[in-house]
Amino acid sequence: MTLDLTAAAPRLDPAVARRAAVAYTCAAERGTRTDHLLVADMSQPSTAPRLFAFDLSDPAHPTLIERTRVAHGAGSDPAKTGRPVRFGNVPESGETSLGLYRVAEPYIGVHGKSYRLDGLTRGFNDTARSRAVVLHPAPYVRDDGPVGRSLGCPAINPQDFRRLDNAGVLEGALVWVDGPVASLAASASLGCSSAPSQERACHKDDSTWPSTQTTTWGVAWAG
16 A cells, blocks of 8 residues: 555645655565654745654554644755755764654753654765754744754754654654755665655665765764
8 A cells, every 4th residue: 555645735745745655665664663754845945834744553544743844954054045955964064864764762952852863764864873963842943933943953843842742743753854856766765665666766776975984973963
């Protein structure tokens, strides 16, 4: 069965919804199963409610739980336009990394309760741990007006964070961060036997960002 997010979230770009659904399905095929999926469309400006949270406990009938704003990295938006224009996996870049993440263990940091993220898309976000790219609340992610930039973290409004966390949505969830990078279609997260044939064909092109060495500096990188 093909997961379809478009009926639950008609305002989510259909191509983004399709990639997110394929990433979720491929992760499940590889043993990572969860009832919750968050999708961030980084082709949209930060003032748009570009984060979609889904309940997939009934995969045949996905439910949209929340639609809200999410920050992008300062390195992805150096001109401070509110729209990210570049993405990367490089430590100390301050850039948002695209691809599939797993929301891992909680911890208490400078932003209060937060969650560490495991980057599951090789070459795109697999330095998330060493960069300390985490899911955290941030007051600069406002419900109206301008949204501040993070240091690469998908930060969300504190009230939205608490609401989703109290509902059990965050811990263990998968997060798909999409953006206008053509090579994302060739990523390992979109290549599995359950993927539609066009995604498997795209996977033959393995052009992603060059791999980078991890560092231990990321403790200060909780933006």
